[in-house]
Amino acid sequence: MMRRLLLVLALMLSAVPAFAVNPDEVLADPALEARARALSAELRCMVCQNQSIDDSNAELAKDLRLLVRERISNGDSDAAVLNYIVSRYGEFVLLKPRFSMRTVLLWGAPVLLVLAGGVSLLVFARKRTGRPTGSKLTPEEQAKLSELLEK
Known part of the structure; x- marks a missing residue:
């Protein structure tokens, strides 16, 4: 039983992502290193695109990590570092884009889609409520119905 528990624990720990920051990149001051790590987590690797530069092993990510630390x-300041990198690589380098006039559609699209879906559901539901379902009775069916109702 203990073996199985250790095996499961080892498998779970092996799934923890390894950070790509190399020991030679780490700053001597722990406070500055913490800032660098926080900023690196906000920046997208331009090669991997779905990873932060903190998680990526790509050469460009390493260059960006070194630039952040420099x-x-x-x-x-943190804002100055981000502004410098955005000025060189564009807004796409940010994992979480800033809210601006250029990104209003990006931030507002989910809300607009939910509202449009809700309005369309209301419109279609109201159109269907007054409508009879099925087709009209033929004269033979109408006669048979009248006969059954009179009994």
Whole structure:
């Protein structure tokens, strides 16, 4: 039983993602390294595209991690580092895009789609409520119905 538990635990721990930050990239100051890690988690790897640069092993991701650490070491604020990288690579480099006039549709599209779906459901439901279902009775069926109702 203990063996199985250890095996399951080992399998679960092996699924934990390994961070791609190499030991030679780590800053000596833990506070600056924490800032660098937080910023790296917000930036998209331009090669992998669904990973942050903190998780990616791509060379471009390594270059961006080093750039983030260099800018932090030079005294830039977090916003200044992000602005610098966005100015060089565009908004796509951010995993969570900023809310601006250019991204209003991106942020508002889910809400608009839900509202449009709700309105269309209401419209179609109201159109169907007053409509009879089925077809009209033929004269023979009408006569038979009248005969059955009179009994």
